[in-house]
Amino acid sequence: MAGSMGDSAPDTGQREPYLYRERTKYSPEEEERLERQHFWKIIDAFRYYRTHVQERVNRTERQFRSLPQKHQRLLSGFLPNLAKIRRCVDQNYEVLQAIVHNCIHMFENIEYGDDDNTRKVGPSSTFDMDKLKSTIKQFVRDWSETGKAERDSCYTPLVEEIQRQFPPDQCDASKVSVLVPGAGLGRLTWEIARLGYACQGNEWSFFMLFSSNFVLNRCEKVNDLMLYPWVHQFSNNKLSADQTRPVYFPDVNPQSLPPNSNFSMTAGDFLEVYTDPNTWDCVATCFFIDTAHNVVDYIETIWNILKPGGVWINLGPLLYHFENMANELSIELSYEDIKDVILKYGFQLEAERESVLTTYTENDRSMLKYLYDCVFFVVRKPADHLSNGALSPKDNQLDNSVEKGETAT
Numbered sequence: 332m333a334g335s336m337g338d339s340a341p342d343t344g345q346r347e348p349y350l351y352r353e354r355t356k357y358s359p360e361e362e363e364r365l366e367r368q369h370f371w372k373i374i375d376a377f378r379y380y381r382t383h384v385q386e387r388v389n390r391t392e393r394q395f396r397s398l399p400q401k402h403q404r405l406l407s408g409f410l411p412n413l414a415k416i417r418r419c420v421d422q423n424y425e426v427l428q429a430i431v432h433n434c435i436h437m438f439e440n441i442e443y444g445d446d447d448n449t450r451k452v453g454p455s456s457t458f459d460m461d462k463l464k465s466t467i468k469q470f471v472r473d474w475s476e477t478g479k480a481e482r483d484s485c486y487t488p489l490v491e492e493i494q495r496q497f498p499p500d501q502c503d504a505s506k507v508s509v510l511v512p513g514a515g516l517g518r519l520t521w522e523i524a525r526l527g528y529a530c531q532g533n534e535w536s537f538f539m540l541f542s543s544n545f546v547l548n549r550c551e552k553v554n555d556l557m558l559y560p561w562v563h564q565f566s567n568n569k570l571s572a573d574q575t576r577p578v579y580f581p582d583v584n585p586q587s588l589p590p591n592s593n594f595s596m597t598a599g600d601f602l603e604v605y606t607d608p609n610t611w612d613c614v615a616t617c618f619f620i621d622t623a624h625n626v627v628d629y630i631e632t633i634w635n636i637l638k639p640g641g642v643w644i645n646l647g648p649l650l651y652h653f654e655n656m657a658n659e660l661s662i663e664l665s666y667e668d669i670k671d672v673i674l675k676y677g678f679q680l681e682a683e684r685e686s687v688l689t690t691y692t693e694n695d696r697s698m699l700k701y702l703y704d705c706v707f708f709v710v711r712k713p714a715d716h717l718s719n720g721a722l723s724p725k726d727n728q729l730d731n732s733v734e735k736g737e738t739a740t
């Protein structure tokens with residue numbers, strides 16, 4: 332893994348109430364201590380997985396056994412299916428242990444202490460277990476043949492736009508720097524790098540970072556590994572076997588990037604890692620902007636880090652991640668308001684599609700499916716923008732850019 336941890340703990344899950352713009356209130360030592368604590372909490376979540384899911388299966392078994400005998404006899408396949416579910420969970424657990432194996436050496440600039448294996452793994456929170464289950468499903472989206480249709484709907488519009496903006500036959504793609512904040516398991520970043528662009532993914536969640544490190548650096552053989560991503564879904568199955576069907580990964584060899592490719596991943600909060608102005612030719616965000624406490628912070632950072640003339644390409648919904656979290660700041664803006672702010676910063680709107688239908692880690696056999704009606708847009712920081720771009724609403728500059736933005740559309 333190239334890249335290093337950002338300065339702060341990557342998750343606010345166990346922290347005190349969010350205080351806007353006061354995330355640096357801890358001393359560097361305290362920050363490090365919190366980060367170490369968080370790191371081990373997520374490792375523990377990977378280790379607790381089997382116990383957590385097996386307990387869930389135990390509950391189902393107990394309830395089944397409490398039914399009248401004649402009902403149980405009518406459902407002769409039920410217990411064998413539960414036994415199968417247990418085997419799937421064991422297989423998932425094996426992969427999860429491989430993912431966290433040797434993770435303490437993953438980051439270049441931080442020591443997490445020894446993994447002596449004697450630490451008692453206590454129960455993890457439901458929140459962390461849900462994140463782990465989502466991470467398992469993320470393998471389907473990013474690194475399986477099953478996820479291809481989803482990648483085609485989510486990643487292809489971004490990739491095609493990058494190729495349109497920076498045609499490889501008209502520029503030196505290796506000199507075009509593309510940043511993918513909220514990179515998940517890294518497939519979009521990888522695809523962009525595969526086309527010859529200098530592409531860096533940034534990610535903040537240890538669940539994702541451990542997993543992307545595993546798939547990118549330690550998996551080579553196509554479809555060599557297996558996960559059961561839907562095994563936690565007890566409702567909305569048409570066939571019992573739908574719950575226990577495997578998905579194979581990786582669908583491509585992640586190590587097969589062309590020689591001299593420029594691909595990297597960094598760890599840490601996008602807002603804290605990316606502060607150098609006028610650095611990137613392109614920022615590509617996919618299902619990312621709604622992860623913000625305050626999406627205006629993201630817009631401001633993207634404006635700041637793009638070179639004059641650089642483009643921001645976005646695709647995604649607005650499912651605000653912090654909306655229902657106690658003690659977390661969450662500003663839920665409509666797309667209309669977001670667009671207005673983007674233009675006020677001075678971005679020029681170059682393309683916009685307000686209805687791109689996509690899915691996200693979809694179980695294609697489930698009786699319940701979610702469809703996202705996403706927005707796709709391309710906005711440019713004007714080439715003649717000479718300041719360092721470090722604009723903030725308190726600057727008087729914003730008034731000038733309001734005019735600029737409005738004339739641009």
Ligand SMILES: C[S@@+](CC[C@H](N)C(=O)[O-])C[C@H]1O[C@@H](n2cnc3c(N)ncnc32)[C@H](O)[C@@H]1O
Pocket residue numbers: 472485512513514515516533534535536539599600601602617618619622623
């Ligand atoms: C909904 S997922 C999308 C992942 C990927 N772009 C995709 O389309 O599959 C959002 C990702 O952004 C990451 N993320 C959220 N806040 C972040 C931040 N402040 N800095 C970096 N990554 C962040 C999350 O951990 C998560 O992996």
